[in-house]
Amino acid sequence: MKQYDALAMFSGGLDSILAAKTIIEQGLSVLGLHFVSPFFGHPDKVAHWSETYGLDIETVDVGDEFVALLASRPPHGVGKCLNPCVDCKILMLRRCKELMPVYGAKMILTGEVKGQRPMSQRRDALDVISRQAGVRDVLLRPLSALNMKPSPAEIDGLVDREKLHNFNGRTRKPQFALAKRLGITEYPQPAGGCKLTILDSAKRYVPLFEHADPPRAADFHLANVGRQFWAGPHWLAMGRNQEDNAALAELAQAGDILLDVKDHPSPFGLIRPLPGADWSRAALEDAAALLASYSPKAVAAAGSRNGPIIVLATRGGETTELEVTPERASRLGLAELDWESCLPAKRAMFGEGDQDDGY
Numbered sequence: 001m002k003q004y005d006a007l008a009m010f011s012g013g014l015d016s017i018l019a020a021k022t023i024i025e026q027g028l029s030v031l032g033l034h035f036v037s038p039f040f041g042h043p044d045k046v047a048h049w050s051e052t053y054g055l056d057i058e059t060v061d062v063g064d065e066f067v068a069l070l071a072s073r074p075p076h077g078v079g080k081c082l083n084p085c086v087d088c089k090i091l092m093l094r095r096c097k098e099l100m101p102v103y104g105a106k107m108i109l110t111g112e113v114k115g116q117r118p119m120s121q122r123r124d125a126l127d128v129i130s131r132q133a134g135v136r137d138v139l140l141r142p143l144s145a146l147n148m149k150p151s152p153a154e155i156d157g158l159v160d161r162e163k164l165h166n167f168n169g170r171t172r173k174p175q176f177a178l179a180k181r182l183g184i185t186e187y188p189q190p191a192g193g194c195k196l197t198i199l200d201s202a203k204r205y206v207p208l209f210e211h212a213d214p215p216r217a218a219d220f221h222l223a224n225v226g227r228q229f230w231a232g233p234h235w236l237a238m239g240r241n242q243e244d245n246a247a248l249a250e251l252a253q254a255g256d257i258l259l260d261v262k263d264h265p266s267p268f269g270l271i272r273p274l275p276g277a278d279w280s281r282a283a284l285e286d287a288a289a290l291l292a293s294y295s296p297k298a299v300a301a302a303g304s305r306n307g308p309i310i311v312l313a314t315r316g317g318e319t320t321e322l323e324v325t326p327e328r329a330s331r332l333g334l335a336e337l338d339w340e341s342c343l344p345a346k347r348a349m350f351g352e353g354d355q356d357d358g359y
């Protein structure tokens with residue numbers, strides 16, 4: 001295994017790039033760790049970033065750990081959506097520390113800037129994060145180091161404190177100036193990308209925390225795809241286009257039920273049975289009728305009395321034919337949820353969400 005002086009938490013955002021580059025400029029070797037889960041991360045961009053920024057980067061999947069953290073109610077709370085920023089950073093830093101001996105690394109770098117985020121980058125939150133993650137002896141925040149007490153890496157002379165930075169607060173001007181000096185011209189906008197901070201994504205996750213026991217990362221990958229219909233614990237995912245249909249086919253697991261309209265182009269449907277959901281034949285026909293209502297050809301054929309619409313329901317290699325009339329109004333009550341309808345459950349499970357991190 002190639003050895004490095006430092007492991008850097010690398011989101012692909014500008015601050016993480018600058019933190020890593022600041023230490024590389026001092027002649028040290030840095031490995032970027034890019035964390036991925038159903039909620040954040042772009043593993044498909046790692047090769048591009050590696051080439052663009054001249055940085056070795058490894059992808060670290062923390063999906064199941066992250067879902068378990070959310071399911072057990074994050075001790076430091078969540079933001080206005082479902083983002084548990086303080087506990088998220090503790091989790092990632094702990095994983096970095098576990099990986100240090102693998103790469104022979106002597107320190108961990110983050111792109112955190114004191115005061116930039118109200119929830120996770122306040123002075124006291126930064127202290128809590130480093131203490132609870134157990135990384136106080138190895139953590140270096142190169143962008144705000146001069147606003148903090150010298151870290152062990154500075155005291156031991158591993159890095160030159162004089163060449164670290166004193167960035168502070170929400171302004172981005174110092175970052176842009178440093179990027180210019182380092183010749184970095186390509187970087188994403190700040191704060192993009194974590195689906196837990198976006199209402200339209202978070203509404204897909206709340207019912208899973210209510211009904212899946214236990215919820216797993218694979219469930220949230222499915223929740224990210226297409227249209228999501230819920231009626232209590234009954235869950236139906238439906239493609240909106242070919243890309244969604246391909247994703248659904250790829251995400252299907254043993255025990256799932258795949259729905260497809262016979263003889264007419266249609267979206268795929270994927271039912272993942274959860275505890276308490278009774279997928280009787282009548283319930284399957286209800287979901288199948290809803291699916292067929294999203295196939296204009298099936299709707300037209302049903303209207304012109306060209307014979308019954310057949311939906312194929314496949315589970316474990318066995319296919320059943322369901323004869324249905326396309327119908328948007330589900331007897332089960334299958335419907336797409338909006339954030340407002342998710343709020344009572346979100347509040348009951350995660351609290352008010354006063355840990356707003358400004359996203």
Ligand code: SF4
Nearest residue numbers: 040083084085088194
């Ligand atoms: S927004 Fe918060 S929860 Fe999402 S990745 Fe960033 S720190 Fe983690």
